[in-house]
Amino acid sequence: MNFNREGFTSFNFVGKARYFFIFSIAITILGILTLALLGLNYGVDFKSxxxxxxxxxxxxxxxxxxxxxxxxxxxxxxxxxxxxxxxxxxxxxxxxxxxxxxxxxxxxxxxxxxxxxxxxxxxDVEIARELQFNALKAVLIASIGIVIYVSIRFEWRFAVAAIVALLHDAFIVISLFSILRLEVNLPFIVAILTIVGYSINDTIVIFDRIRENMRFTKVKTAADLAKVVNDSVGQTLSRSINTVLTVVVAAACLYFLGSESIKLFALAILFGLISGAYSSIFIASPLWLLLKKGQKPKQAAKVSTTS
Structure with missing residues (x-):
């Protein structure tokens, strides 16, 4: 992976997207099977x-x-x-x-x-059920709010790609907690909502660069559109990695030096940060490209007419 003076990278993110999609789908299937067979190890917060x-x-x-x-x-x-x-x-x-x-x-x-x-x-049982319902409602409301925000600021294709990446990150963390039999409690829900925030932030930065580059690029072919995505991801790659590493260091300190009550929260944050960086770079942008390709012929016709 090489960088030139403009910050681009020679790595073909779009060309390798199918492998990342396959990897994420495999992890998702494994998570579904684990949750179906083992469920989650609920703490006292979510059971009597x-x-x-x-x-x-x-x-x-x-x-x-x-x-x-x-x-x-x-x-x-x-x-x-x-x-x-x-x-x-x-x-x-x-x-x-x-x-x-x-x-x-x-x-x-x-x-x-x-x-x-x-x-x-x-x-007691009633309080535990109410806490479970409120936790699910909080994640759902956050997801709906993000879809509305991204749709207004960008377009619906960006919103769909962002929400898929967001749900991917949350589900990865939930699956890992199920596989490792780690306790799920209220701090875990706080961690999930924090992960959602970091994930959408990384994704929005890349999407914003894609939108900016689209303004100065004549997109006539699928290759042109793919180049815009590759260039945009490359230009924001160092920023995404540096941001994640900074928070990873803080979360790692909480895990190794913090009290027992905060260790699982810090561990969930670590899982989510890594998953969030991965999905923002390798899932969200290529997924947007797949959705955008359906609009390409219309764009190409428009460009030809105006020129």
Missing amino acids: GSSVDIVVSKDLESKKADIEKFLTDSGLGKPGLTIGSDRITLRFDEVLSDGNEQKLKEGFMANFDQEASMEVNTV
């Missing part, structure tokens, strides 16, 4: 149960087996257990009764840390 966050005054990572034994012996079952250097998180599939909450608090402080502080958050 109790979440217990314990702030500890000492590192108890080496005591994981002892904590699990304490929970079992106390009749509290085997909840999801995450241990950090200063925080322990428990995820119960069932709502803890007041008696079990008291038993957990007193037993933990007596056996592991007298200075520990505990916060219990409970979600």
Whole structure:
């Protein structure tokens, strides 16, 4: 991939588009199968149960087996257990009764840390269903708003290509969380909406350059249209990569240095940023070209008449 003084690249994005389309379709099919067979690993936010966050005054990572034994012996079952250097998180599939909450608090402080502080958050079935519905509604409203915005600013073909790339990115992240059995909670939805924003931003930058180059190019053949797309992607490539790398560094710092509660959010952002850069460059623009080719003969006739 070579750059000249004008910022163009010799890589044929349009010519290789079919391979990227095939790759994305394969990933999508794999994601559909995984979701159908395994579903998502919902956290307490999206299913009934109790979440217990314990702030500890000492590192108890080496005591994981002892904590699990304490929970079992106390009749509290085997909840999801995450241990950090200063925080322990428990995820119960069932709502803890007041008696079990008291038993957990007193037993933990007596056996592991007298200075520990505990916060219990409970979600019942109705609230969990409402949260799921509101999360889906938020993504849908964001998608509709983007379609309207892009259609007004550009044209409907840009809007279709942008929304396909956007849904592609969101679905890739959802599929990866399903495959890796990572917990889906409210911060995950925030991450999806953040990814949608970054994805559409990268795509709009490329689309804006395509529109600008179209003003100064006489498009008479499909090759001319393909050259406009290749040149536009090449001119914005360094900007897209640099933007993504900047945010990737920040998200990576959150993942490796942040608390346990923010790790999954940061991981979703990392997945989405990589997918967003890929779709903006290799999916959205070639897809717009496919849609635009149907208009080419009309454009060519118009150019011939005016010249």
